[in-house]
Amino acid sequence: MFEWTPTFWKGWRESSSPYRQFKSERDRSLTVQALQLREADRVLEVGCGYGWISRALLDAAKIRWVGLDPSESMVRELRTSLAAYQPRALVGTAYHLPFAAESFDKVICTGVLMHVVDEFAALQEMVRVLRTGGLLVCSMNNALSPFSLPVRLRNHRKRGFIQNFRRPATYRRYLQALGLKLLGIAGDSLFATVPLSIGRFSFPPARAFTAVRQIDQWAVQRFAWLAYEVWFTAIKAASP
Numbered sequence: 745m746f747e748w749t750p751t752f753w754k755g756w757r758e759s760s761s762p763y764r765q766f767k768s769e770r771d772r773s774l775t776v777q778a779l780q781l782r783e784a785d786r787v788l789e790v791g792c793g794y795g796w797i798s799r800a801l802l803d804a805a806k807i808r809w810v811g812l813d814p815s816e817s818m819v820r821e822l823r824t825s826l827a828a829y830q831p832r833a834l835v836g837t838a839y840h841l842p843f844a845a846e847s848f849d850k851v852i853c854t855g856v857l858m859h860v861v862d863e864f865a866a867l868q869e870m871v872r873v874l875r876t877g878g879l880l881v882c883s884m885n886n887a888l889s890p891f892s893l894p895v896r897l898r899n900h901r902k903r904g905f906i907q908n909f910r911r912p913a914t915y916r917r918y919l920q921a922l923g924l925k926l927l928g929i930a931g932d933s934l935f936a937t938v939p940l941s942i943g944r945f946s947f948p949p950a951r952a953f954t955a956v957r958q959i960d961q962w963a964v965q966r967f968a969w970l971a972y973e974v975w976f977t978a979i980k981a982a983s984p
């Protein structure tokens with residue numbers, strides 16, 4: 745069975761591949777940009793892992809951050825590596841957030857919803873703890889990405905590993921059904937995010953990284969809905 749561990753996820757996030765390094769940094773900047781953090785914001789990070797995104801949030805502004813992840817080893821690693829920030833990190837699942845309704849100004853969930861069984865139930869719980877007028881930023885893997893099919897085929901070999909690819913329209917519907925107003929979408933990258941490796945060969949090749957990144961940066965601004973991972977920023981509207 746597959747288990748999320750800091751060793752596995754650090755290997756991905758902090759890989760020597762220029763494409764993965766680019767993606768990890770882009771994930772941080774997209775998240776910080778979307779959240780528009782202000783001092784004293786109450787921020788909940790769902791599925792915080794070992795703290796890759798969390799560090800960027802804690803560096804961006806003096807926020808009141810709480811993180812949650814079901815993996816004990818991830819939470820332990822986060823507490824150690826971010827000890828200087830005295831983080832409040834809990835072990836728990838997105839389906840049952842141990843907080844009162846409307847307790848956060850911002851909720852962030854990156855790279856998580858594609859790995860859960862019931863994304864809608866998880867989103868519903870995040871919206872419950874978000875205050876009216878607060879921001880939700882979440883990401884999903886995109887079924888329209890050119891990498892969707894090869895990655896799904898590759899995942900067949902990984903027992904117990906969930907990675908759902910959805911169309912952006914599906915998430916739009918989810919957010920709408922939960923009473924959120926979509927403010928915008930952004931994409932990580934069209935081609936520069938997941939090099940596919942077969943033996944010693946990798947596509948796109950590492951030596952083409954600079955050129956691929958330049959084309960990609962231009963393309964992803966215009967075609968975010970084709971990106972590998974799509975970020976949604978939405979506001980919780982007042983009930984009618």
Ligand SMILES: C[S@@+](CC[C@H](N)C(=O)[O-])C[C@H]1O[C@@H](n2cnc3c(N)ncnc32)[C@H](O)[C@@H]1O
Pocket residue numbers: 748753757771790791792793794795796797812813814815818836837838839853854855856859860
């Ligand atoms: C791909 S990692 C992303 C970690 C971090 N958000 C990041 O962007 O680096 C997926 C994370 O989702 C967590 N996760 C899996 N199922 C979850 C659930 N039901 N609720 C909350 N987090 C979950 C995993 O433990 C893991 O830390």
